[in-house]
Amino acid sequence: MEPATFVLFGATGDLAKRKIYPALFQLFVDQKLPSSFSLIGLGRRELSHETFRSNVEQSLITFSRSEVKDADVVKKFLRAFRYHVLDVDRKEDYTKLLQVIEEREEELNITPNRMFYLSVGPEFFETIAANIHESGLGSANGWKRLVIEKPFGHDLVSARKLNHKLNQAFDEAEIYRIDHYLGKPMVQQMGQLLHSALSEQDLRTRDIASIQISANETLGVEERAGYYDHAGAIRDMFQNHMLQLLMMLTIELPNRSAVEEVGKLKRKVMKTLKPLNKMDVSHHIVRGQYGAGEIKGGQVVGYTDEPGIALESQNDTFIAARLQVNDPFWKDTPIYIRTGKRLKEKVTRIVIEYKSRGPLKDLLIVEIGPNEGIFFQRSQSGQERSDIEMPVRSQLSFTKEGGKDAYETLIHDALIGDKTYFAHWDEVELSWEWVQPILDAYRENLTPLHIYPAGSYGPHEADELLERDGFHWWFDFKNVSNNDATKGDIHTYEYNT
Numbered sequence: 363m364e365p366a367t368f369v370l371f372g373a374t375g376d377l378a379k380r381k382i383y384p385a386l387f388q389l390f391v392d393q394k395l396p397s398s399f400s401l402i403g404l405g406r407r408e409l410s411h412e413t414f415r416s417n418v419e420q421s422l423i424t425f426s427r428s429e430v431k432d433a434d435v436v437k438k439f440l441r442a443f444r445y446h447v448l449d450v451d452r453k454e455d456y457t458k459l460l461q462v463i464e465e466r467e468e469e470l471n472i473t474p475n476r477m478f479y480l481s482v483g484p485e486f487f488e489t490i491a492a493n494i495h496e497s498g499l500g501s502a503n504g505w506k507r508l509v510i511e512k513p514f515g516h517d518l519v520s521a522r523k524l525n526h527k528l529n530q531a532f533d534e535a536e537i538y539r540i541d542h543y544l545g546k547p548m549v550q551q552m553g554q555l556l557h558s559a560l561s562e563q564d565l566r567t568r569d570i571a572s573i574q575i576s577a578n579e580t581l582g583v584e585e586r587a588g589y590y591d592h593a594g595a596i597r598d599m600f601q602n603h604m605l606q607l608l609m610m611l612t613i614e615l616p617n618r619s620a621v622e623e624v625g626k627l628k629r630k631v632m633k634t635l636k637p638l639n640k641m642d643v644s645h646h647i648v649r650g651q652y653g654a655g656e657i658k659g660g661q662v663v664g665y666t667d668e669p670g671i672a673l674e675s676q677n678d679t680f681i682a683a684r685l686q687v688n689d690p691f692w693k694d695t696p697i698y699i700r701t702g703k704r705l706k707e708k709v710t711r712i713v714i715e716y717k718s719r720g721p722l723k724d725l726l727i728v729e730i731g732p733n734e735g736i737f738f739q740r741s742q743s744g745q746e747r748s749d750i751e752m753p754v755r756s757q758l759s760f761t762k763e764g765g766k767d768a769y770e771t772l773i774h775d776a777l778i779g780d781k782t783y784f785a786h787w788d789e790v791e792l793s794w795e796w797v798q799p800i801l802d803a804y805r806e807n808l809t810p811l812h813i814y815p816a817g818s819y820g821p822h823e824a825d826e827l828l829e830r831d832g833f834h835w836w837f838d839f840k841n842v843s844n845n846d847a848t849k850g851d852i853h854t855y856e857y858n859t
């Protein structure tokens with residue numbers, strides 16, 4: 363792998379501690395970092411290199427998935443780490459940063475390949491990109507890459523503006539927009555797994571009745587009121603992660619593609635997604651906000667009683683949507699998506715329901731997290747289920763990457779210059795275009811806000827959305843306690859002989 367300098371804006375922040383350092387450490391342990399690698403951490407607070415390294419070590423102890431036992435390994439890893447004080451608005455700090463980077467590159471005798479990772483608030487993205495450009499940090503004789511965290515804009519107009527600004531400093535080919543759902547092992551392997559699980563002929567002849575994509579969370583707003591109360595479920599999860607899941611799923615059936623075609627096919631999906639009109643939004647979208655309730659046996663407050671949230675906040679913490687992809691294969695298959703906070707269980711899951719004449723339904727279930735796997739199940743319609751054995755068709759090894767954190771994969775991909783699992787601007791723009799009428803309808807209060815109790819599966823209007831079409835959400839354990847909800851999860855016939 364080519365040598366590289368990892369320039370981390372926001373090195374003292376939460377994401378760096380919880381995700382970036384543990385991911386880099388795991389890559390180091392797995393020998394997947396460049397042999398000449400240097401990391402310069404940036405932030406406003408004054409820290410010595412030593413204190414910075416010891417903070418990073420602490421974050422490994424707390425968050426790393428590899429046991430941090432071997433002190434020598436950690437020491438070797440931390441040798442690459444330096445800290446530099448930088449305020450994103452102070453141009454002179456970038457000039458000093460350039461000096462620091464050049465000295466390190468010279469010391470290590472490495473090509474000036476520089477990866478700028480923006481783990482800071484989105485309000486800084488434009489300024490940082492412009493300052494990188496103006497200071498000459500981005501004009502060395504090696505590659506440069508910009509890794510950018512979400513959120514990418516607040517709506518269609520702001521996303522376009524941000525992109526335009528970034529393009530003054532970086533080409534599209536140099537911009538890596540992180541969507542951590544694209545780094546999840548099951549999402550990356552989805553096409554391959556479905557390919558192994560079913561032949562195209564099967565898919566066509568068995569006919570898919572509907573698709574459900576759920577990303578249910580038990581967590582509430584936590585300490586992120588300032589961000590979340592302006593984002594809501596629609597910007598925090600739906601516009602990015604949920605639509606990316608939809609794209610990743612539908613490009614593979616039946617048009618399985620070579621990796622380089624992924625972006626092209628994803629754009630095609632977004633272009634064939636039937637647009638919504640803001641006056642129509644309430645027929646296709648259910649907007650919810652959690653009230654007080656019970657999670658894992660404990661009482662929790664409602665959203666507007668959370669610290670930092672205004673009592674009159676109309677922000678959405680739940681969204682359910684009915685979508686339609688207008689291409690010949692999918693046009694008759696409704697696709698339902700829902701995501702929300704303070705729901706009964708933590709699960710990200712796709713359920714593909716086949717058409718059938720009797721009460722028994724064939725389902726193909728893709729568990730994305732926290733469990734991973736792909737399953738067949740024959741179930742009774744309604745909540746009762748009887749599992750039957752299904753034929754095994756081919757060998758699968760879908761636990762290969764099990765447990766791997768998305769950040770490990772994505773940081774590694776960025777270091778080797780593989781953009782397959784990053785969001786391309788066209789996809790981001792098309793997603794905002796599709797979502798914009800919903801944002802407008804919310805703003806103009808054209809869509810009611812339904813309060814649901816914490817610990818439920820969201821407002822009952824989300825059930826009605828499916829019932830209208832003769833479906834129901836699979837695996838909602840309405841009559842069991844929170845604690846039993848995950849126990850009640852089905853695990854039928856694993857597909858990996």
Ligand SMILES: NC(=O)C1=CN([C@@H]2O[C@H](COP(=O)(O)OP(=O)(O)OC[C@H]3O[C@@H](n4cnc5c(N)ncnc54)[C@H](OP(=O)(O)O)[C@@H]3O)[C@@H](O)[C@H]2O)C=CC1
Pocket residue numbers: 371372373374375376377378404405406407448449450451480481482483484511512513
């Ligand atoms: N935390 C998470 O789980 C997730 C975060 N994200 C995104 O990642 C990004 C970072 O989030 P997170 O780590 O939680 O944020 P934090 O608030 O924890 O950290 C922000 C970082 O930015 C630095 N910073 C703030 N202001 C300045 C400034 N003027 N100049 C230089 N550095 C500054 C802070 O350092 P200092 O105070 O030393 O200046 C700190 O290191 C955001 O875009 C967020 O949306 C995305 C997904 C999940």
Ligand SMILES: O=C1O[C@H](COP(=O)(O)O)[C@@H](O)[C@H](O)[C@H]1O
Pocket residue numbers: 577579581598599710731
């Ligand atoms: O990006 C985000 O994702 C998490 C959920 O991620 P998961 O990997 O645990 O499913 C969500 O909690 C957070 O609000 C959002 O910003």
